[in-house]
Amino acid sequence: MSQIIVPQNFETKTADAVVIGGGIVGTATAFWLSRAGMKTILIEKRDGLSTLTTTVSAECFRTQFTEASMADIALPSVEMFENFNEIIGIPDIDIHMTQRGYLFVTDHESQVPDLEKALEKYESLGIPGSELLTGDDLHKRFPFLAPQTIAATFNNRDGWLSTHETTYGFAKGAKDADFYIKTLATGIQVDSQGVAGVETDKGFISTRLVVNCAGPYARQVGRMAGMDLPFRTVKRQKAFIRTDYAGLPKDAPFTVDLVNHAYWRPEAGGLLCAWVDPDEPETPPSDELPTDWDFAAESIHRCSRLHPFFEPVADDLKAEDIHVSAGQYVYTPDDKPVIGPSGEIKGFHLNCGYWCGVMMSPEAGKRVADLATGKMDNKDNPLRFSRFAEGLAEKGDTFLK
């Protein structure tokens, strides 16, 4: 049985594994560690699971990755979302899977070869169902696009879900795991054998395995173990726009303008929209991120370029119809997460460094457990931390990150 509790102060507890961080990544990790037979304690400083970055995400998942190491995690993760109830062993949880696809669009001739190359990559990586759409075909399938749009890649299997239900589904489906909320990890004890335990504001937890799933705070948690993780945290925002505009294409996919990095998708009661500013500066990890007053207007303006229906939506908007939220992406030197043993401190493992942690969480959590139990050799794990020291890290060309 798993339980979510606010623990009383304690002297010492013992666990086979401690996971630091109760976002979707940490919770999926605790699920898989517990399913591998380890008594697991997850500690989360906030007053609930899935309340920091995970809760502000656009909640989307995709199979369209051009790098093998990312597709290796993304594809089985989508399969797990599709079979979620069976995997967690609870029939009546609804994670609200909506598989309407990701559509990457452009109106620039110069980007068409990039789309063609991406499609070839998807095919060579065994990602099924991706299509290159051009001309009339594209406009017949997606009539809401502006006439100048010339090409897109599309995969109908991509989509979005409820991160809250998914996170709590992993927690409920865990075996022999305790989820301690309102519990702050303050230190990591290390002895001659490696990790010896985690200090928290409630007491000490003795363990030989700690997994750092602290999201934007992963670098800080790394320092507790004496490591300097090469991560950058960057603010990202999204806007919910309430609208009942009759011309809104409610069945549209998650659609990305590859020219100006804007994206949108339908959402109950309206739509979500955002843009990813490539020049957004690094900011320190924070639980209290201010939103930018002009973010919604800028996102709508950018989305309206290839989506004319945004103009009548904008004409009718009142301030109370707009809600902007902010969180942080974490970027590693090659924009890919780090998964598995840190290599530097025995028993200190990582599952962090994400800009895409929602969509990667199921398989990444499983990989942590497979590596910890010896089911997978870290040499066969391309997302191992030591890839940076080995000179194997390479920035890929996956769209929108």
Ligand SMILES: Cc1cc2nc3c(=O)[nH]c(=O)nc-3n(C[C@H](O)[C@H](O)[C@H](O)COP(=O)(O)OP(=O)(O)OC[C@H]3O[C@@H](n4cnc5c(N)ncnc54)[C@H](O)[C@@H]3O)c2cc1C
């Ligand atoms: C605007 C926006 C849109 C996004 N859209 C998507 C999307 O569509 N799809 C997608 O896959 N990703 C998306 N992302 C990224 C995604 O949200 C993150 O990659 C993902 O939520 C990371 O999950 P996590 O569990 O690692 O981190 P978090 O959800 O941040 O969880 C980490 C937890 O660790 C806890 N913690 C930290 N330090 C300590 C400590 N010392 N002791 C105890 N607890 C601690 C924190 O309180 C926090 O709850 C988006 C992000 C943003 C900001």
